Amino acid sequence: MNRLAGHRRTGIVAGAVGIAFGFLLTASGLGDYYTIHNGLLLRDPYMYLMIGSAMATTFLGLVVLRRTRGTWLGGALTLPRNRVQRRHIYGGAVFGVGFGLGATCPGMTVAMVATGGLYGLVVLAGLLLGLWLRGRVEQRAAPATAAPTRRRLADTAARDA
Template identity: 30%
Template sequence: MVGPLIPMGVIPQAWDNVFAVLLGMGFGISLEASGFSSSRKIIGTFFGYDFVVLKVFFTAAITALLGLLYFSYLGWVDYSMLYIQPTFVTSAIVGGIVMGIGFSMGGYCPGTSFCALAIGKLDALVFTIGMLIGIFIFSEAFPIVEKMYNSGSLGPKLVSDSLGMSASLFAFLLVVIAVGMFYGATWVERKVKKVDY
């Protein structure tokens, strides 16, 4: 049962969309139950009154990262079959900055806005409408940004390779950094005045 199971043909391709719905449900439940359906809870990370985003986000990334590395080490998953997002340095930075400004204005990112929308938050509905308009504007204006969109292409590059270390050493360092951040965040949370929301 070497994964990824659907691309390897262990599970037929026809099941792909069924898994999409089931995994999506797991994603939605995890986000909502952690409190990602509240913009004021999410934004608390930047003011120090609630670090739930920092804690959930980094715990999740590390869990999946370590899990997949172990599966690969044990021969249970073929790492080369996993989709590695290709790197376009310029557009990753510029796009990230634009998203960061949007994040601080709207209090959601796309995934969390869907969760908030699902439990009845009308601000999340408006945020989602904003996304539709934004993507439409981007698509129509694409010829203007096309050059930047494609510049700085490095292909599916691994962060550990670009830092010249092994994947496992990088993962170890990331865990150390994350645990340090969790301690720091909890310390700040205790000092900062509580915000009622």
């Protein structure tokens, strides 16, 4: 199979998975602020049941992928085995605080915006601003001679995966 056909197939599968994920996320009610809010206040177990079912589905999917020794796209299944770093703890804490205060995470924010939720648009604007700000901070911290190249970015992504 040539490289272009492989990329096309990957794009089609990614698009189909994205459509299914978005549909199911909004159909499940997880794009609704009050569903998340009530779950975080421990008033309704629905959100936790959905998370549990997602974890079970992931577990079963990984079992199948390990037995077949490959993915639908023909690639080998490789799961990262990295040590936890300080930045992971900080990132998790920031994500948790944002999830608690905003009663939404990035996926749910997009679902809110897609279904006409103004609150989701505000959170999405904050997310994008935060991502932009992080990029600016990272650029200022990097030495001027170390401009990122595709190779360096790929090496970094492989190391962090």
